Amino acid sequence: MMRPLALVERLLQLVPVLFGIALVVFLMMQATPGDPVELMLGDALATPEQREALRRDMGLDRPLPERFLLFLGDALTLDFGQSFHHRRPVADVILERLPATIELTLAAMVIAIAVGVPLGVVAAVRRDGWIDRLATILGLAGVSMPGFWLGILLILLFSVQLGWLPVSGRIGFSGEVPPVTGFLLIDTLLAGRPQSFLEALRHLLLPAVTLGLAMAALLMRVTRTSMLEALRQDYVTFATAKGLPRRQVLIRHALRNALTPTVTVAAIETGTLLGGNMIVETVFGWPGLGRLVVEGIFTRNYPLVQAAVLLYAVTYVLLNLAADILQTVLNPKVRL
Amino acid sequence: MSAQAVERETLEPAAAPARPPVGSPLSAELGELLANRTALLSLLVVLAVAAIALFAPWIAPHDPYEANLLRRLQPPVWLEGGEWTHPLGCDQLGRDILSRILFGARVSMTIGLLVVAIAAVIGTTLGLLAGYLRGFVDILIGRIVDTLLGFPYLIFAIGLMAAMGPGLANIVLALVLKEWVLTCRVARAETLAAREMDYVEAARALGASPARIMLGEILPNILSPVLVVATFRMATIVILEASLSFLGLGVQPPIPSWGSMVADGRAFLLDAWWVATLPGVAIFVLVLAINLASQGLRDAFDPRLRA
Numbered sequence: 001m002m003r004p005l006a007l008v009e010r011l012l013q014l015v016p017v018l019f020g021i022a023l024v025v026f027l028m029m030q031a032t033p034g035d036p037v038e039l040m041l042g043d044a045l046a047t048p049e050q051r052e053a054l055r056r057d058m059g060l061d062r063p064l065p066e067r068f069l070l071f072l073g074d075a076l077t078l079d080f081g082q083s084f085h086h087r088r089p090v091a092d093v094i095l096e097r098l099p100a101t102i103e104l105t106l107a108a109m110v111i112a113i114a115v116g117v118p119l120g121v122v123a124a125v126r127r128d129g130w131i132d133r134l135a136t137i138l139g140l141a142g143v144s145m146p147g148f149w150l151g152i153l154l155i156l157l158f159s160v161q162l163g164w165l166p167v168s169g170r171i172g173f174s175g176e177v178p179p180v181t182g183f184l185l186i187d188t189l190l191a192g193r194p195q196s197f198l199e200a201l202r203h204l205l206l207p208a209v210t211l212g213l214a215m216a217a218l219l220m221r222v223t224r225t226s227m228l229e230a231l232r233q234d235y236v237t238f239a240t241a242k243g244l245p246r247r248q249v250l251i252r253h254a255l256r257n258a259l260t261p262t263v264t265v266a267a268i269e270t271g272t273l274l275g276g277n278m279i280v281e282t283v284f285g286w287p288g289l290g291r292l293v294v295e296g297i298f299t300r301n302y303p304l305v306q307a308a309v310l311l312y313a314v315t316y317v318l319l320n321l322a323a324d325i326l327q328t329v330l331n332p333k334v335r336l
Numbered sequence: 337m338s339a340q341a342v343e344r345e346t347l348e349p350a351a352a353p354a355r356p357p358v359g360s361p362l363s364a365e366l367g368e369l370l371a372n373r374t375a376l377l378s379l380l381v382v383l384a385v386a387a388i389a390l391f392a393p394w395i396a397p398h399d400p401y402e403a404n405l406l407r408r409l410q411p412p413v414w415l416e417g418g419e420w421t422h423p424l425g426c427d428q429l430g431r432d433i434l435s436r437i438l439f440g441a442r443v444s445m446t447i448g449l450l451v452v453a454i455a456a457v458i459g460t461t462l463g464l465l466a467g468y469l470r471g472f473v474d475i476l477i478g479r480i481v482d483t484l485l486g487f488p489y490l491i492f493a494i495g496l497m498a499a500m501g502p503g504l505a506n507i508v509l510a511l512v513l514k515e516w517v518l519t520c521r522v523a524r525a526e527t528l529a530a531r532e533m534d535y536v537e538a539a540r541a542l543g544a545s546p547a548r549i550m551l552g553e554i555l556p557n558i559l560s561p562v563l564v565v566a567t568f569r570m571a572t573i574v575i576l577e578a579s580l581s582f583l584g585l586g587v588q589p590p591i592p593s594w595g596s597m598v599a600d601g602r603a604f605l606l607d608a609w610w611v612a613t614l615p616g617v618a619i620f621v622l623v624l625a626i627n628l629a630s631q632g633l634r635d636a637f638d639p640r641l642r643a
Contacts, residue, residue, distance in 0.1 A: 017482050017483055018486075020479060020482070021483055024487070031500060140628070143571075144571065144620055145623075146619050146623075148579065148582045149598055149616030152598065152605065152612050152616065155605065156613065160605060271488045275488040275489060275494075278490065278491075279579055279582065282583060283602075294494075297498040297585065305495065309491055309492075309494075312487075313486050313487045313491065316488050317486045
């Protein structure tokens with residue numbers, strides 16, 4: 001277990017990183033072309049006085065460092081201003097789209113772990129067998145295939161050719177249920193409509209597989225490597241010599257130790273899924289945060305893009321922290 | 337092992353002590369590479385794509401920009417309605433898909449090579465400085481590295497592209513700004529190990545200046561892990577460029593890029609599947625070949641890392 005002091009230390013290390021991230025995001029948006037006031041006004045007519053007032057309101061008349069501090073303060077209170085396009089607070093717009101993205105990301109994670117880890121274990125145990133070869137091919141293909149292309153191939157096969165799964169969206173009109181949590185898999189069950197639940201699941205399957213495949217490939221490779229390593233250790237030889245059943249040796253002794261790096265990579269890769277979201281949500285018309293950001297870029301909705309990039313980065317950093325903490329829980333030898 | 341350490345192990349070669357500069361004849365390593373058939377074949381594929389990129393105007397059967405609405409969505413030759421004049425069919429404007437794919441190699445190869453090369457130079461320089469000088473320089477570079485590592489790659493690139501606007505130079509800039517971090521970490525770790533070696537100690541005792549030691553003694557000995565990482569990273573860069581172009585944030589039309597060709601074809605999936613899928617094959621083949629070739633390079637040049 002972790003010493004409390006070490007945890008505090010690790011948390012303190014986050015401060016400069018988060019500060020740096022906020023600075024980078026702030027500077028990124030300073031580099032955008034065009035006058036934010038004009039963007040905000042859009043086609044609306046305004047007198048020069050009104051423009052000046054808006055400029056003051058947005059804090060644009062102050063020097064850069066001061067504006068950064070204002071931005072930092074706003075970010076800490078989750079106040080990201082108005083979304084140009086929606087005429088509503090950015091935080092509200094993001095919150096509304098977040099459940100769809102989280103649902104998709106979690107589903108992709110589940111698929112990646114359910115496919116990657118067992119395949120990695122079997123590939124290591126039956127080294128050079130046909131499953132190992134298959135896993136090697138899957139591993140290479142998984143990391144070499146661009147997500148958007150894989151998504152399109154899956155749509156062509158399962159939606160266009162076979163007609164088994166829907167092409168896009170989260171659920172059909174008929175299946176809609178009143179939003180409670182925003183997670184359709186939960187809301188449909190809460191509404192007591194198993195038919196809608198199945199429909200939501202059918203919509204979720206292809207995007208989740210598309211998003212999860214690269215992570216599955218990576219988890220497979222990491223699990224295979226660490227499992228091979230574990231199988232070479234003395235305690236495994238000893239457990240086998242003691243006459244323990246093979247299954248018990250593999251699972252209780254080898255796998256338990258081999259899983260530590262897998263867990264870490266899984267946590268880190270979830271961050272990569274966040275980026276993949278933008279692609280997959282675009283391909284499958286998934287109404288989540290990723291698509292919102294991509295649309296926001298084209299409508300020059302900079303407050304929204306800025307807030308989303310910051311949110312993604314902070315989530316990523318926190319996932320890394322979670323991975324570090326998980327390490328110490330799984331492996332008492334690791335100290336923070 | 338901390339999370340970062342595990343990440344490094346999966347993405348980059350582990351940082352083992354740099355070897356002393358005793359006989360590591362290049363010919364032996366090249367020989368090993370040539371003996372590895374998969375790697376050799378993959379290397380040939382990568383070189384072929386590079387050649388296609390260079391000579392696209394002479395190889396391509398048609399002008400990649402020439403639209404002919406009479407040939408709109410014409411199928412490839414093996415489907416009904418296809419013709420040998422346009423072996424892979426035509427896109428929504430009646431442009432020859434084969435020619436556009438051949439020209440698309442230019443964008444992928446140019447950006448892949450430029451980003452990897454520039455990032456390797458910046459990353460190695462900063463990594464050398466951080467690892468050898470330690471102290472304030474190390475802390476400063478470390479802070480920047482940690483901050484940049486806090487961004488998921490695609491998010492960082494998308495944010496920058498949104499700010500700077502699309503275009504080839506901007507893609508290179510957006511990707512380099514994040515990419516150098518990985519090389520920097522490898523170079524720093526290798527430098528940290530190398531600076532404790534006897535040959536560096538000897539150079540120092542002989543009165544060599546820090547610049548001399550870094551460039552003359554340490555650099556040659558950390559180059560091979562850095563190069564191995566760089567070749568692996570090129571695969572990722574090609575995918576990232578394609579992804580940005582797919583989202584419409586990369587190279588702008590009408591310049592053919594594989595990612596934007598796939599995006600254009602999406603609207604016609606139902607009646608003309610070839611428009612969106614065929615350029616994707618090109619991305620897949622190139623990325624797969626880079627991955628396999630760099631595995632071979634790693635095995636030949638960095639035997640410590642062999643599984």
